[in-house]
Amino acid sequence: MLAGMLQQPDSTTDVINRRSYAILLMLLGSVAISFGGLVQRHIEIANPWQINVYRSLGMLVAIAVILALQNRQHFSSRFRDVGRIGIFASALLALAGICFIQALAHTTIANALFILGAIPFFTALLARLILGERLRRATLITMVFAASGLGLMVIKGVSVGSGFGNMMALVTAVAFAGYAVIVRYKRRVEMLPVLVISSAIILLISYAVTGNNLDIPLNDILLSVFWGACLSGFVNWTFIIASRYLAAAEVTLIMLLEFALGPIWVWWFIDEVPSRWTLIGGSIIILAVAARAILEMLNQSRPQQTPSQPL
Numbered sequence: 001m002l003a004g005m006l007q008q009p010d011s012t013t014d015v016i017n018r019r020s021y022a023i024l025l026m027l028l029g030s031v032a033i034s035f036g037g038l039v040q041r042h043i044e045i046a047n048p049w050q051i052n053v054y055r056s057l058g059m060l061v062a063i064a065v066i067l068a069l070q071n072r073q074h075f076s077s078r079f080r081d082v083g084r085i086g087i088f089a090s091a092l093l094a095l096a097g098i099c100f101i102q103a104l105a106h107t108t109i110a111n112a113l114f115i116l117g118a119i120p121f122f123t124a125l126l127a128r129l130i131l132g133e134r135l136r137r138a139t140l141i142t143m144v145f146a147a148s149g150l151g152l153m154v155i156k157g158v159s160v161g162s163g164f165g166n167m168m169a170l171v172t173a174v175a176f177a178g179y180a181v182i183v184r185y186k187r188r189v190e191m192l193p194v195l196v197i198s199s200a201i202i203l204l205i206s207y208a209v210t211g212n213n214l215d216i217p218l219n220d221i222l223l224s225v226f227w228g229a230c231l232s233g234f235v236n237w238t239f240i241i242a243s244r245y246l247a248a249a250e251v252t253l254i255m256l257l258e259f260a261l262g263p264i265w266v267w268w269f270i271d272e273v274p275s276r277w278t279l280i281g282g283s284i285i286i287l288a289v290a291a292r293a294i295l296e297m298l299n300q301s302r303p304q305q306t307p308s309q310p311l
Contacts, residue, residue, distance in 0.1 A: 022242040023293045026254040029238030032231050034261035039227045041266055046220040048101045052206040053214060054221050056097075058228030059236070060199035066237065067192045079193040082186070089182040090197035096175040097202050099168040107165025110157025113259055115169035117150040120256065122177035124249035130181055133247045142292040143249070146256050149284030152277050153259065177252070183240055184248040191240045199228075253289065260285040 043051060071078050082089075103112045120143055127133040135143075183191050207214075235255075242251050260282035263274040274282075 019245045020297050022245040023250075023254065023296050025238045026242040026246070026251055027257070027289075027293060029235035029242075030255050030257035031261060033235040033255075034258045035265055036227055036231055036258070037262040038265045038269055039223050039231070041270055041272070043220045043223050044217055046216040046224065047210075048105060049206045049209045050214060050216050051220070051224045051227075052097070052101065052202055053210060054224035055228035055232065056199040056202040056206065058225035058230075059233045060196055060203060060228075062229035062233040063192055063195045063199065063237065067190075067196065070192075071190070078190050079197075081189050082191060082193050083189075085182055085186065086189070086191065086194050087197065089179050089186075089191070090194045090201060092175045092179040092182070093194065093198040094201035094205070096172045096179065097198070098205060099172040099175065103165050103169035103172055105165070106162040107169060108157055110154035111166055112169045114150065114154045114158055115166060116173050117147065117154075117256060117259065119173045119177055119180075120146070120249050120253040122173055123180045123252045124247075126177050126181045127184065127248040131185055131248070133184075133249070135247060135249055138292060138295055139247070139250055139253065142288050143253055145288035146253060146285050149281040149288065150256065150259065152281030152284065153263075154281075155277055177248075180239075180243070180248045180252050183243045184251075187244040191243075192237070195233075195236050195240070254293075256285050257289055 040051075046054075067078060068075050100112075100116075103115075124133075124135060124143070183194070239251060239255075242254075263272075263278050263282060266272040267274050
């Protein structure tokens with residue numbers, strides 16, 4: 001229903017309303033994907049590459065079904081519509097997903113989170129250079145508070161770590177930022193095919209790395225498919241929808257909720273107690289993003305001077 005409300009705005013006020021709905025949609029998606037860590041904790045045997053096979057398969061099928069239902073007679077043409085830049089976006093998203101696994105395997109979680117937390121800033125820089133997008137003052141203030149919260153979350157765990165792992169985290173951040181900017185640039189084109197293509201790329205690469213060794217417990221398979229189809233699929237779908245009305249950096253900023261909420265779920269459900277700094281930093285991120293969302297909602301009732309205000 002929310003996605004349907006984000007179609008073809010008729011006026012400046014309509015655009016403002018759809019910005020608010022886009023923020024709400026991204027909030028829901030970020031909350032959903034934050035359960036990914038909890039799902040991972042319940043996977044028993046599967047290694048990251050095996051998880052990626054079933055996870056990407058789940059996401060591929062889920063997005064393909066959505067795309068087919070929305071474009072029954074134009075399914076194949078939607079893939080042609082994304083063009084070469086859409087293929088490039090698919091490659092960037094696949095690169096981000098693969099490098100993220102390597103980062104987690106070769107450096108500390110704190111190092112990885114700290115570097116990945118820079119995604120909104122990389123996105124803002126690329127969007128400014130490529131798209132000329134300027135950020136609202138409220139968004140900039142939110143980014144500062146969110147960055148301070150993320151810093152508190154990882155301050156006790158940051159270490160020199162593995163140079164390779166840290167590099168993989170950096171590649172993940174830059175690749176995803178590039179993907180976000182392309183999706184924003186192509187916001188008038190249906191970009192769901194990008195998710196199908198990127199999932200196929202990850203699936204093929206992960207399958208090759210596993211050497212056809214996919215014999216894992218049914219529990220692991222089901223959790224991995226659920227992770228891909230329901231959690232990753234949902235947040236990536238909301239990302240593309242929200243990118244039509246939010247600046248690229250705004251969308252990635254809201255996604256920081258994943259880092260803030262993830263430790264809370266494993267604490268509540270499996271008693272994995274986070275550090276005090278993790279709770280404090282996560283609370284700052286949650287409050288900063290929530291305050292930004294509330295301000296945007298309240299802004300619906302305020303008349304705007306022109307439709308070309310900075311994003």
